[in-house]
Amino acid sequence: MFYKVKTIFTFCVFYVCLCFCANAQNTHKVTYKIQPINIMEPLEGQRKSYQDIMRKSIEYAENLEYILLFNQKKSHFSQKKVLQFDNSYMKDVHESTVKSFTNFYDEIFLLIEEDSLIFKRNFFNINYQVKRDNYDFDWEIENDTKTILNLKAYMANGKYHDLITDKSIDIEAWFIPSIPIKTGPDIFSGLPGLIVEVHLPKVIIKAIKIDEVTNDSIKLPDQEVLMNYSEYKSLIMRLNKKVKEF
Template sequence: MTTITRIIILILMVIVSSVSAQDFQGIATYKTHRDFDIKMDSTKMNDAMQKQMMDMMKKQFQKTYILTFDKSASLYKQEAELDKPQVGGGIQMSFGNSGSDVFYKNIKDHNYVDHKETMGKKFLIKDTISPIEWKLESDTKHIGEYMCFKATYTKKVPKNNFNFNSNSNIDDDTEEEKELEMEERTVTAWYTPQIPVSNGPAKYQGLPGLILEIHDGKLTVICSKIVVNPEEKIKIEAPTKGKEVSQKEYDVIMDKKTKEMMERYAPRNGSKSGEVIQISIGG
């Protein structure tokens, strides 16, 4: 990072230091979008159906979230959505949560509580916040009225390839036990020291200012509105209802449930053409 950039950041941090000393709060609105690569069996689904499904999925991955925050904690919640849309042929599409999930994050105590309602059951995922090794870059840009600085970090993630091929055999033990192929991904964030909280949407945090934009693989999160010190005081409390599990325990449960669902809806020899197929991708 250049000397000039360092000086600018220091100046901004000095300017907002008086704000930092106050007991301030804020509400930030984020819009999310996710690109995707999906393989479909052209012998089982015509071009019109494929286009209809792709358009439906694009809309499903466009969501709005509200982050309410103060200096030490935050709540991140998706705005409620309408009922799940359906595509012809008995295919029901469901992606992510239904608006009932709440992600509480305490950056002071370095922990989080993730309330999720999955398959009719409520979970309270309690765990510690993993530190992110951000690299502060020299690039700057404005997002609305806020001067933002770029930061990046690299992580390893499994390759996700969704294959809608009805001829695939999910009961193949070799396929299930195959080791996940990993790839390296660079995450880019844009943060503003003008809002002096080390916080951001979802699990993103750890920068000297609120994160207003995230590019994480095919996921894009952009802040569209910010209200600082709203007239009505915000109450930020961790959710309390649900079965308490760690993140690792929840991931194991979800992996098991996903395999059970795939087996349940897997096409079988002699299956009826009108049989309902439900495709669910968490987000």
């Protein structure tokens, strides 16, 4: 009798562990939306045509969605494809404008265990894929809390150095410790929980839903074609000179 109970107990423990491991590998999907801020102020008193262009880009930005797929080991962040936009010229206008609000990479893969990331970025119609260490945001967790997606979120302040503009950018982020995965939208990560809201100088990024997905795996780019970060820095220096001639 004792032997039977022991076998059943062992089996139960094994089953629970198996479920936990399987669940840990499950991929979750976070949908983010963006809200541009401080865009119209510099255009006050300027041509109406300039203001109209920016208003339309803000409207376009507010309809965009960004997707973060994540599991325990890695995550992938990208913009959701926009379907049915007839005018390719205006699509390009709005897409490039929104990019200057967010400064997001085209795609970003976070290797959580390795504490590194791979990003994709296009300059002058050439796609670059770069691997680097995770950004160090020097996070300071504050006491402020609020409810986001029915979960308790904590505030943190941080900053990072933008290589292109050579400026330090202040960030306010909100993260959920009850989802203990160190990832978030774009480059923002490193807090003890999923980052669900980020305040940047020109945009606020907010998570609007989290779903569990069964068949969306995160496929990393081919490691052999990756540029390293020092090569990327040199590239930026060269391209910055080119842009200054603009």
